[in-house]
Amino acid sequence: MKRRIPTALAIVAVGGLLAGCVPNAPAGADATVIAVDSTADDCVLDTATVASGTVTFTVTNSGDRITEFYLLGEDGLSIVSEVENIAPGSSRDLTVLAQPGSYFTECKPGMIGAGVGTADFTVTGDTVQVDADQEEAIAAAVASYTAYTKDQAAQLVPAVEEFVAAYLAGDDDTARALFAPTRVSYERIEPTAAQFGDLDPAIDYRKPGAEAEGIPFTGFHRIEMDLWIEAARENYPGETLDPLDAAGRAEVGNKLVADVTELYELVHADEFELSIADITNGAIGLLDEVSAPDGKLPGEENEFAHTDLSDFFANVEGAEVAYLAVRDIAASAGEDGEALVAELDEQFAAMKTLLNTYGDYAAGFVDYSTVTQEERNELGAQLNALSEPLSQLTGTVLGIPGE
Numbered sequence: 001m002k003r004r005i006p007t008a009l010a011i012v013a014v015g016g017l018l019a020g021c022v023p024n025a026p027a028g029a030d031a032t033v034i035a036v037d038s039t040a041d042d043c044v045l046d047t048a049t050v051a052s053g054t055v056t057f058t059v060t061n062s063g064d065r066i067t068e069f070y071l072l073g074e075d076g077l078s079i080v081s082e083v084e085n086i087a088p089g090s091s092r093d094l095t096v097l098a099q100p101g102s103y104f105t106e107c108k109p110g111m112i113g114a115g116v117g118t119a120d121f122t123v124t125g126d127t128v129q130v131d132a133d134q135e136e137a138i139a140a141a142v143a144s145y146t147a148y149t150k151d152q153a154a155q156l157v158p159a160v161e162e163f164v165a166a167y168l169a170g171d172d173d174t175a176r177a178l179f180a181p182t183r184v185s186y187e188r189i190e191p192t193a194a195q196f197g198d199l200d201p202a203i204d205y206r207k208p209g210a211e212a213e214g215i216p217f218t219g220f221h222r223i224e225m226d227l228w229i230e231a232a233r234e235n236y237p238g239e240t241l242d243p244l245d246a247a248g249r250a251e252v253g254n255k256l257v258a259d260v261t262e263l264y265e266l267v268h269a270d271e272f273e274l275s276i277a278d279i280t281n282g283a284i285g286l287l288d289e290v291s292a293p294d295g296k297l298p299g300e301e302n303e304f305a306h307t308d309l310s311d312f313f314a315n316v317e318g319a320e321v322a323y324l325a326v327r328d329i330a331a332s333a334g335e336d337g338e339a340l341v342a343e344l345d346e347q348f349a350a351m352k353t354l355l356n357t358y359g360d361y362a363a364g365f366v367d368y369s370t371v372t373q374e375e376r377n378e379l380g381a382q383l384n385a386l387s388e389p390l391s392q393l394t395g396t397v398l399g400i401p402g403e
Contacts, residue, residue, distance in 0.1 A: 031056050031095070031399060036105070038067045038086065043107030043117025052125035054399050055098045057105075059083055060091040065110045066293060069094060071121070072104040081281060084111060085288040095395040096277060098123045110212075137329050138276050145279045145325040146272075149189050152318075153264045156185040160260045164253040167223055168246075176227050180307035181361065183220060186260070187311045188318035190289055191282035192274070196266055202259045206294060206303070207236075219259065221302075222252050228304035235303055276326065280394040283322035286315040287387045297380055299368050309365035312379075313355050316386075320348045323393065330396045337396050340389055347386040354382050 031054040035046045040063040059069040068084035071094070080103065083094035100123050106115035163182040166174040186193065186204065194200040201210065203219040210217040225232045226244045233241050244252065266272060294300040296308040296315070323344055331341045359365035371379075 031395070033058055036060065036069055036107070037062050038069060038107040038109065038117075039063050040065070040109055041116055043069070043105060043115070043119070045105060045119070045121070048120060049122045049124060050098060052098050052100050052123050052128050054395075055096055055123075056395065057083070057094045057096075058091055059086055059094065059107075061086045061088050063109050064088050067107055067109045068111050070104075070106050070108065070115060071096065072106065072118075074102045074104075076104050076118070081277060083281075084285070085292045093391065093395070094281070095398055097128060097398045099127055100125055134329075137332075141279065141325045141329060142274055142276060145322060146274050148321055148325075149192050149274070150267050152185040152189045153260075153267045156182075156260050157257075157264050159185060160257055164223075164257050167227070168249055168253050172227055175223075176305070179220075179224060179227065179305055180302075180310040180364070183307075183311060184314045184361065186220075187289075187314035188286075188321070190315070190318070191285040192267065192278075193263055196263065199259055199263055199266075203256065203263070206300070209294065218252055218255050220256065223256065224302060224304050226252075231304040231306075276329075276397060277394060279322045279325055280397050283319040283393060284387065284390050286319040286322070287383065287390060290315050291380070291383055291387070296368075297376060297383065299371075299376075302368070306368040307365070308368040309355065309358050309371075310361070313352070313361070313365070316348070316351055316355065319390065320352075323348070323390065326393065326397050330393060333396050333399065340392055340396055343389045344386075344393070347382075347389060351382050351386050354379065 032050050033056045034050065036057050036059040037044045038059055038061050045057075057069060057071070059067075061067045065088065067086050068082060069086070069092075070082045071080045073080050081094060081096050083092045086092045103121040103123065104118055105121045106118040108115045159178075159182045163175060163178040166172075166178060190200070190204070193203065198215075201213065201215055201219075204221065205213075205215070205217065205219060206221045207217050207225065225241070226249070229241060229243050233239075288295075290296045290312050292298075296302075296312040299306070299308055301308050301311055327341055327344075330337050333340075358371070
């Protein structure tokens with residue numbers, strides 16, 4: 001739940017912190033590991049200064065709420081990189097290629113509101129150089145994934161326009177049928193959309209998240225609540241929930257069209273840039289969207305429509321596209337890289353095969369409320385089997401592929 005300026009712009013502003021890989025060293029070699037303790041009201045690093053190169057922040061959540069960790073640019077606003085959905089008592093790694101400069105670190109218990117423990121962080125030393133062959137591979141990966149992001153944004157706009165047109169016309173049956181397929185392109189590129197300030201909250205926040213941050217409840221899930229109003233009343237029995245009138249529908253519907261159009265314009269702007277780490281960290285971020293307490297696996301994402309499996313599949317697809325963009329770079333990281341690629345190939349295939357037992361885009365997926373806890377556990381186990389090796393992808397790519 002971030003509301004800062006885009007990561008891509010941040011990378012330009014701070015001199016390319018995540019711009020590429022160091023040549024001629026095995027994956028993970030000479031990486032500096034920094035321990036981060038995220039508590040209820042602080043964010044403590046065991047060092048505030050590090051030499052340039054591959055750096056892994058190992059973030060342990062000592063608090064009692066899910067948390068996230070940010071590495072911010074010199075302006076204190078730019079999100080250089082982040083790791084989120086760190087459950088109490090657990091740890092997550094964030095690996096970056098650190099270039100010289102001044103930064104800030106902070107944690108966000110509860111993943112809403114202001115961060116805590118904001119502190120200076122300094123990277124010393126020389127700029128890390130990238131050899132020509134590696135630079136060419138990185139440029140190709142970034143170009144491929146950037147084109148994919150732009151294509152998905154381009155597909156999203158007409159899909160939302162069709163969905164909203166049915167909703168505004170009062171054709172609720174059609175609007176309900178279009179709800180899940182309309183969301184697919186958004187779910188495939190959600191981490192990129194989340195870079196753009198208030199856009200992700202406006203497009204995709206659920207009711208509890210909007211209320212917790214004190215912002216208007218708009219976007220997909222506001223329309224979802226209106227289309228499945230009886231389910232909403234069951235979920236919130238202590239509240240009076242009335243259907244929106246024509247003016248209310250026009251307000252939320254037209255805003256959703258305007259917001260996804262703005263997203264399209266931002267990713268098609270000349271200054272839009274992604275880094276190699278945006279791609280690798282975005283891949284695991286997409287799986288985090290599934291497993292989060294308010295995500296698809298618990299059945300909280302589409303709490304009224306119960307179309308979570310469609311979003312789940314789209315998140316996995318988006319993660320796989322990101323992975324495939326950097327697959328050859330990872331595979332070049334010696335035996336460890338080859339083993340990681342083989343494992344990821346296997347686990348992505350297994351994840352999609354399992355999801356396909358519940359349906360597909362053409363025929364639709366089953367209502368998620370009919371999926372038993374045992375079946376959800378099976379989905380969660382396979383998700384974990386995929387997430388664990390995928391969490392190593394950034395370290396392998398930034399850890400400097402090369403024999």
